[in-house]
Amino acid sequence: MKKSLRHPARRPTHPGAILREDVLPALGMSQTEFAQRLGVSRLSVSELLLEKRAMTTAMAARLGKLLGTSPETWINMQTALDLWKIAQQPKALAHIKPIRKSA
């Protein structure tokens, strides 16, 4: 039996972790300056890095512009995490019964 290729067994990494552990250090830039360059408050950056808030489409777009990265990358990380969280809640989708197309 091969483990079904379903959702990640382990919690997907929060996009803020990448910013906190890789990006900012690599740039040698403070959160304060980073926030200014992004055009958002310092609080927004701080809490995002500490994984206290989610990566939004707007923020991903800003990061994309500033860092030259694809916004999708950041959003996909967030999406993976969101889906994982839902999958962890037994009650969430319990009532939904799959429709099988043919028999």
Next chain:
Amino acid sequence: MKKSLRHPARRPTHPGAILREDVLPALGMSQTEFAQRLGVSRLSVSELLLEKRAMTTAMAARLGKLLGTSPETWINMQTALDLWKIAQQPKALAHIKPIRKSA
């Protein structure tokens, strides 16, 4: 000159359109029943199909469970649309100046 492979020139299709034009018709199912099976209100389905509200992670997860599709597919459509909308706003990212790594 090749057209830069940037953002879609035309507005990405709203995920609700697929549900409205393809999925529901193929299933021959009413919005009402569809809503019940998803465990959401009829209003939620109606407005989603009419593209009046966005595809959420929660809804994508429900659709995935019910239809046997990947939640990511639905979310990616929404993401594409969200990013497109932002890209349409000249003011949005205007102030952000890209950081060029090396020179």
Next chain:
DNA sequence: CCGACTGTAATCCCTGACATTACAATGGAA
């Protein structure tokens, strides 16, 4: 010692998804 950096708390605002309830219009079936 001082200032930059950062975590955090407290507010306030705004947006958006979602549930309910209700009503009008439409269209098909009896």
Next chain:
DNA sequence: TTCCATTGTAATGTCAGGGATTACAGTCGG
């Protein structure tokens, strides 16, 4: 034609969450 299912929509109220501000405390390096 009559009746009912379906659907669009309006009105409300709730709730969660992102974001801005302001302020304060702790840490660290020059």
